[in-house]
Amino acid sequence: MKKITYLFVLAFLSFVGSTMGQTNDASAFHGAQPTKERYKAVYQLNTADTNVIRHALANIQNALNDPRLKGKLDVELVVYSGAVAVYKKDKPYFEKEVTSLQKQGVIMAMCENTMRIRKINRDELFPVVSYVPTANGELIIREQEGWAIIRP
Template sequence: MKTLKTMMYVAAMLISAGAIAQKSPVSPADFHGAIADQKSYKVVYQLNSDDEKVIKATMRNIMNALDDPRLNGKLEVELVAHGGGVTVFKKDQPYETQLKALQQRGVILAECENTMRERKISKDELFDFISYVPSGNGEIIIRQQQGWAIVHP
């Protein structure tokens, strides 16, 4: 009985492989990316680096997603900073203008309170227009289980 099931499984896999192999490839000229056929999309961008290049790339990635015409009016975005990522929200850093531009486009800006406690950072050191979550990792876990995409540039 076990051998018969194995043989049936192998046969099914071969048939499937044959069907896939028979499909004609999509030419680059015919491919225009995925179709945004859902009513809405949700994404969390995780920032846990104080590297200026990573911070700038993360904010640029968010702006690019917001500017994608397929996602226009359908995208909910949250930027979660923890660990070294807290740098993006510090008043003594040069990111205020970009952060406010993201926030004006509806991006939720969230800082991890665990990071603040561990690094002895007070809310006075951070921009007054950001939000807080108890745990950056917890926020990401919860959002992922709620169906949000997770991007970690």
């Protein structure tokens, strides 16, 4: 028992001694470093709130512009429920941003379940939109594939 106590005390003192000289120097921190070849993120959007939609689109653009992720990022925007407004031709408030993001490789996915419930036809949406059977199914599959799920 004395030997175990002695080893524990030695380990504790070694740990304390190794951390004594450390400081929290904020200028030394530069964020997480990219160690993978590819990164994947799926953004989910389910509200018609224009501020939330603008925020989500800006977040996607910010991620694409991050120098650590440049050329290494796959992004999908999954839209369902009231967020269908982001893809509607008759309310083109977001057409410029959506088209720009799609040209940068972002998958613009629309939930067909929402379309069925809300009686929306494909011709009512921007031509850059892709379709998934259900948003929830898409999010479940993407998460299991290792995609980061972002909820703006």
